[in-house]
Amino acid sequence: MAVPECVFSAVTCLQGPGVAPVLRCAPTPAGLSLQLQRPAVFERVLGALASYATPAKPASPGPRVVLHCPALRCNPSTLRLSQLRAVLVADHLTRTLRAHGVCVCSVPSVRDPHMATFLQKLRVDWPTTSKSTSAETLRTCVLAELNSASKEETLPPGVLGRLCLKELVEQRHAAGYDPSIDNCLVTEDLLSVLSELQEAVRHWPEGGSPGLDGDPDSGVDGCVVVHVVSCEEAFQQQKLDLLWQKLDDQAPPKQKHLVCGPVKVAGVPGTLLTAPEYYELRYTQVCKASALKHGGDLAQDPAWTENFDVLSVATIKFEMLSTAPQSRLLLADSAISTKGTKSGTFVMYNCARLATLFEGYKHGMQQGLYPAFPLVSSLDFSLLHDEVSVPPEKQPQAQGLDWSSRHPCLPQGEWLLLFNSVLPFPDLLSQTVSLASTPGLHITVRTEMVCKFLVQLSMDFSSYYNRVHILGVSTQQKGVWGTWGHRIKTGKQEDEPGSFSFRNLGHTSLVRCLPAYSF
Structure with a gap:
């Protein structure tokens, strides 16, 4: 079946970030045969690194997001693992949304100094305060509702009254509220929570929402409230959501619930x-x-303390985020090891490799061992070719056949990393969260996508790193300063022993553009 001309034209003219220009396009019995200008993609990436390391910004400002994590009102000494998971997911979601250019207000502002200290230890950036918001207006609304109900009831201390939520649940049944919700005991603490949410929605921090001045969506209707809760807190949070709607005519109509599944530790009852x-x-x-x-008791060495803190937090975050938040999570009680390829430790090990590589190149350049990295515009990317699996000099010549016809070229590690890791990264970030367009009460966040991406990237990079000696040759060996510059300009491709050729520098240039995602 012939390929329609419109399809043929669309494919050959396709353009965009990360899209390789088509070198040749020809119809075949199976469809279309494409040959791409792959070096051109390499050139584009190195020429605009920032655009491949961040998600695309939206054409117009999206809704403001109030991100509410009730677990942060707890005492850290009693914080359950499922609540810790909710805190880390909320922190991850905040960072991801802000990377997309979304304006996020985090609630609650932490008042407990012990919780603030624990969050600092976890590298969680969350606002703190010593003030509390007034709930007087809400208290008046509650008392009015109670008087209209005119129902006398003996209530526990600290409880203002009981409000019926059944009617609201029935009205919003399709949205996904639990149908068993009947009423809610209104306490001073509950009103304090609602008051803080009201304050966040109505009085946005100055300068916190660029581009919203004069925007019709800059009011309550242009705001989405996301409650990130553990599975144990989900039912109570739905009550709070409905109570807010009952007491406040200006409560945001768009409230979403992100419920994190239970967390268990193997071997711990x-x-x-x-x-x-x-x-x-x-x-x-x-x-x-x-x-x-490394030997010795490094835990007593102040120089290692910071490293241990960072490694511990990174391990915890990777464990908590590598499974979809709504799913059950089983944590291993076993010791940490770098031997596996699926853990956060393996990812951190390869991050350390990258950091060492960059530092080695920088230090070597200062010592005169390596040339300064040239301008991208000065590089000849036509020198990038496919490599073969076995060097020709190690293969006996077969009569009547040249070596290349007997040994098909395999993709270089550079191409694998470029097309499988660098180019998809911005799209990956864009797919990890979708709030306003998600129907229903509940939303999901694909935190596991980033973790899987990092594991696969680490596996590919580890294989590439072990196979290619990136910075193994110095320019002082055999005096090849002039030879290096001559090759880039003339396009000669011979690799003499001990030389620092364009190909060696090309490896470094790719590693420099690998995306690094900060947890």
Whole structure:
């Protein structure tokens, strides 16, 4: 079947970030045969690194987001693992939304100094305050509702009254509220929570929402409230959502619930392990693993303390985020190891490789071992070719056949990393979250996509790193300063022993543009 001319033209004219220009396009019995100008993509990436390391900004400002995480009102000493998961998901969601150019207001502002200290230890950037918001207006609304109901009831201390939510649930049944919700005991603490949410929605921080001045969506209707809760808190949070709508005519119509599944630790019965205890467990394991690798009691060395903190937090975050938030999570109680390829430790090991590589190149350049990285515009990208699996000099010549016809070219590691990791990265970030367009009450966030991406990137890079000696040859060996510059300008491709050719520098240039995602 012939390919329609319109399809043929559309394919040959396709353009965009990361789209390789078509070198040749020809119809075949199976469809179309394409040959791409792959070096041109390499050139585009190196010429605009920032655009491949961040998600595309929206054409127009999206809705403002109030991100509410109730677990942050707890005492950290009693914080459950499922609540810790909600906190880390909320922090990840905040960072992701802001990377997309979305204006995010994080609620609640943490008042407990112990919680603030624990969040700092976890590298979670969350606002703090010493003030509390007034709930007087809401209290008046509650009392008016109670008087209209004119129902006398003996209530526990601290409870203002009981309000019926059944009618609201029935009106919004299609949205996904739990049909068993009947009424809500209104307490001073509950009103304080609602008051803080009201304040966040109505009085946006100055300068916190660029481009919204005069925008018709800059009011309550242009705001989405996202409640990030553990599965144990989900039912109560739905009550709070409905109570807000009952007491406040200006409550945001768009409220979403992101419910994080339960968390268990293998070998630990029930939910006995608290978040601080879990942190100490991972910290101890990191110290032991480092002691086995480097020797000595490094935990007592101040120079290593910061490293252990960072490694422990990164391990915890990777564990918590590598499974879809709504799914059940089972944490291993085993010691930390770099031998597997699916863990955060493996990813961090390869991040350390990259950091060492960059630092080695920078230090070597300062010492005169390597030339300064040239301008991208001065490089001849036509020198990038496919490599073969076995060097020709190691293969006996077969009569009547040249070596290339007997050994098809395989893609270089550079191409694998470029097309599988660098180019898809902005799209990956864009797919991890979708709020306003999601129908229903509940939303999901694909935190596991980033973790899987990092694992695959680490596997590909580890294989490439072990196969290609990136910075193994210095320009001082055999005095090849002039030879290096001559090759770039003339296009000669011979690789003499001990030379630092364009091909060697090309490896470094790709590694420099690998995307780094900060947890």
